[in-house]
Amino acid sequence: MTKGEEIYQIAERLFPLDRSITGEGNRETLRILQEYDSDLKIIEVPSGTEVFDWTVPKEWRVNEAYIENSKGERIVDFADNNLCLLGYSYSMDEKLSKDQMKEFVFTLDSQPDLIPYTTSYYKERRGFCMSKNSFDALPEDTYHLYIDADHFDGSLSIGELVIPGETNEEIFIPTYICHPSMANDNISGPALLIKLAEYIKALPKRRYTYRLVLHPETIGAITYISLRLEELKKNVIAGFNLTCVGDDNDYSLVHSPYADTLADKVLANVLKYVKTDFSEYSFLDRGSDERQYCSPKVGLPLVCFCRSKFGEYPEYHTSADDMSYVSSTGFQGAYDVMTKVIDALEYNKKYSVKVTCEVQLGKRDLIPTFSQKGTYDAIYSITRFLAYADGKNDLIDISNIIGVPVSELIQVVKQLEEKDIFE
Numbered sequence: 001m002t003k004g005e006e007i008y009q010i011a012e013r014l015f016p017l018d019r020s021i022t023g024e025g026n027r028e029t030l031r032i033l034q035e036y037d038s039d040l041k042i043i044e045v046p047s048g049t050e051v052f053d054w055t056v057p058k059e060w061r062v063n064e065a066y067i068e069n070s071k072g073e074r075i076v077d078f079a080d081n082n083l084c085l086l087g088y089s090y091s092m093d094e095k096l097s098k099d100q101m102k103e104f105v106f107t108l109d110s111q112p113d114l115i116p117y118t119t120s121y122y123k124e125r126r127g128f129c130m131s132k133n134s135f136d137a138l139p140e141d142t143y144h145l146y147i148d149a150d151h152f153d154g155s156l157s158i159g160e161l162v163i164p165g166e167t168n169e170e171i172f173i174p175t176y177i178c179h180p181s182m183a184n185d186n187i188s189g190p191a192l193l194i195k196l197a198e199y200i201k202a203l204p205k206r207r208y209t210y211r212l213v214l215h216p217e218t219i220g221a222i223t224y225i226s227l228r229l230e231e232l233k234k235n236v237i238a239g240f241n242l243t244c245v246g247d248d249n250d251y252s253l254v255h256s257p258y259a260d261t262l263a264d265k266v267l268a269n270v271l272k273y274v275k276t277d278f279s280e281y282s283f284l285d286r287g288s289d290e291r292q293y294c295s296p297k298v299g300l301p302l303v304c305f306c307r308s309k310f311g312e313y314p315e316y317h318t319s320a321d322d323m324s325y326v327s328s329t330g331f332q333g334a335y336d337v338m339t340k341v342i343d344a345l346e347y348n349k350k351y352s353v354k355v356t357c358e359v360q361l362g363k364r365d366l367i368p369t370f371s372q373k374g375t376y377d378a379i380y381s382i383t384r385f386l387a388y389a390d391g392k393n394d395l396i397d398i399s400n401i402i403g404v405p406v407s408e409l410i411q412v413v414k415q416l417e418e419k420d421i422f423e
């Protein structure tokens with residue numbers, strides 16, 4: 001089974017759970033991920049906790065929610081599809097005409113065959129979500145709109161996995177858990193994240209500490225920052241927010257505010273060799289938790305990595321962002337990008353050759369048997385790399401200058417290190 005297929009299977013298990021900003025569905029999501037990595041810790045932060053300008057919300061539990069016609073037939077039922085209920089909806093119990101019902105049923109005029117994903121976290125609302133076509137097809141009747149939901153003092157759940165390395169310097173990889181029954185824009189991130197943990201743990205040597213975190217978007221990121229601000233600011237050297245990483249379409253990089261961090265540099269470099277026409281977005285196009293992690297008082301060197309960027313694909317925030325929109329090849333592509341990013345960071349430093357004039361490759365047996373020749377000629381990779389190993393450029397700079405992917409240069413570095421060529 002490929003890594004992409006394994007990630008797809010995890011995503012399939014997570015997909016239907018009743019996630020929201022708080023609640024049992026989030027905990028269940030984290031518990032399933034713990035089956036893949038038992039070091040994943042679950043942190044609970046009580047409702048009502050003040051986190052900077054915000055407050056941890058009450059927990060939300062849906063006991064039952066449906067719309068019934070006058071014959072008692074269920075038109076929509078939360079038990080069948082949790083997208084049918086407005087996220088965080090309050091309770092209601094009303095019998096209404098079709099026209100009166102409109103106030104409580106959210107549809108999408110521009111995509112009439114799809115159910116919109118709709119939430120109301122910070123204003124008390126109640127209601128259901130339906131495709132416009134199904135709503136329009138309903139006959140005149142008296143409909144029973146019934147929602148039995150509790151909002152109570154509970155907690156907000158955060159998953160945290162810290163994998164120690166040789167230094168305290170950290171690579172930070174957050175993602176979110178808050179959308180029910182949404183594939184690319186939600187469970188793709190957690191499913192990829194847990195497989196990255198496996199990859200990181202299997203590295204023969206780990207220079208950096210890795211911090212992998214899952215929480216609901218926005219309030220979860222703010223809450224996590226409130227718990228860990230000082231250590232994040234002190235230790236994180238590069239961060240990658242994962243969102244929408246399971247489809248087969250684009251690769252996207254949402255830059256940090258000034259597009260000038262190590263995270264910007266390494267992801268742009270890796271993507272350039274994976275797909276020359278990947279999409280780059282400015283921080284002005286931010287939308288996920290880079291909003292919090294790059295905010296002025298936090299200022300982490302973090303970018304956002306997506307395949308199709310949130311908001312840029314038609315299936316986004318609709319019932320069409322389901323398991324058929326993501327694929328094992330889509331996941332595999334994102335996995336390959338992120339593992340290349342990790343490898344690049346692990347080997348990224350300034351290399352200085354200690355030989356004066358060109359290195360005599362022949363007498364050192366530096367025959368290029370270590371690399372499969374493809375588009376890059378291995379001997380040129382060595383000589384060109386050495387030409388710029390002057391202590392001024394790190395590995396990513398050299399890759400950008402000489403047009404060879406870092407993954408190939410890592411093989412060059414390993415070979416040259418064995419021959420003790422660097423200062």
Ligand code: ZN
Pocket residue numbers: 179185310317
């Ligand atoms: Zn979303």
